[in-house]
Amino acid sequence: MKILLNACVGLLVLISLSRCAYSKHCFGNGVCRVVENGQERYEGSPDEVAKYLKEQDAEKKKQAQLQQRYNEAPKRGENGKARVAVFIPRGTNEELAKLSGKYYAMLKNALSGDSRIEVIDQGLVEPVLEEVTRPRYGASLSEQKRPIWSQDYVTALRNKGFFADIVVFTELSPKPLVGFLGDGKNGAGLVSVEAVEFKSRLTSIYQYQIHEFQTVGKSTNSLSAAGFDKKMKFSGGTLNLTRNVQDDEPAIQALAHQIKESVNKVVTPGLPTVASIEEIQGQRVVSAEALQSVEILKNLFK
Numbered sequence: 001m002k003i004l005l006n007a008c009v010g011l012l013v014l015i016s017l018s019r020c021a022y023s024k025h026c027f028g029n030g031v032c033r034v035v036e037n038g039q040e041r042y043e044g045s046p047d048e049v050a051k052y053l054k055e056q057d058a059e060k061k062k063q064a065q066l067q068q069r070y071n072e073a074p075k076r077g078e079n080g081k082a083r084v085a086v087f088i089p090r091g092t093n094e095e096l097a098k099l100s101g102k103y104y105a106m107l108k109n110a111l112s113g114d115s116r117i118e119v120i121d122q123g124l125v126e127p128v129l130e131e132v133t134r135p136r137y138g139a140s141l142s143e144q145k146r147p148i149w150s151q152d153y154v155t156a157l158r159n160k161g162f163f164a165d166i167v168v169f170t171e172l173s174p175k176p177l178v179g180f181l182g183d184g185k186n187g188a189g190l191v192s193v194e195a196v197e198f199k200s201r202l203t204s205i206y207q208y209q210i211h212e213f214q215t216v217g218k219s220t221n222s223l224s225a226a227g228f229d230k231k232m233k234f235s236g237g238t239l240n241l242t243r244n245v246q247d248d249e250p251a252i253q254a255l256a257h258q259i260k261e262s263v264n265k266v267v268t269p270g271l272p273t274v275a276s277i278e279e280i281q282g283q284r285v286v287s288a289e290a291l292q293s294v295e296i297l298k299n300l301f302k
Helices: 002-020 046-072 094-112 122-132 151-159 245-270 274-281 294-300
Strands: 022-026 032-036 039-043 082-087 117-120 166-182 187-204 211-216 222-229 234-240
Touching: 039 046, 046 151, 046 274, 082 094, 082 122, 082 245, 094 117, 094 166, 094 187, 094 245, 117 122, 117 245, 122 151, 166 245, 187 245, 211 245
Parallel strands: 082 117, 082 166
Antiparallel strands: 022 032, 032 039, 166 187, 187 211, 187 222, 222 234
16 A cells, blocks of 8 residues: 555656656747747747747847846936835735835835935835736746746746836745743753844836845734743643734835845945936936826826
């Protein structure tokens, strides 16, 4: 029975691996892209396949030329200003997803005091991000699982004439912290709490390069302890708490400081000038204040 069970498990693993190693996605023109064991090939009418590959190659060349124009454009220099889009994805953690709005308000407020940074409201950013990250027809599983800050998505924002120069993606995630209590003579134990880790990734939308920063807050939603007393009797338990986001204010301030330092000293000086962006994109650059007009937003993304 044990041998049979092992054989069945092995068969399931082989089936699973074979499925992972093969994928096929067909397009409306009858062309299918097949990925097998990491190798890509195309199936369909030879003429249609050739036409499809020619179109793909032309698009790659077009994007390379566009990138070169941004790279060679005049730069803003050390006194330049930047429009910064701040976004906190809701994530999969239910508790932190509910608190994401409060953390966003804290981070936005911490960044808003800098005269060289125009913060773009998350309410304007979110629908555009949803549009560019929507899985395209025929997208592979790996493409669908790309993180929101991936180069393809950021480039898509740029190509749409996105109304920010820099995007900041900030993730909230649980951070277990463990500490040791006791001197060993009168007992000892471990205490653990669940804090919040704030991790930001920022990049210019014109020249993709991720800069990462992270801090850990002091709030917690639980306190767990386990250990032995001096008679070597074991005990333990967990106390559930309500997380106080204000305890994380110092961590948010520290994160905002790192973001501002990177934006002002590293990224903004290398941004293309407003005039060069308008020339390349063929449309005027809109300020953060002007973006509050719904009509302007509609015109940008018809």
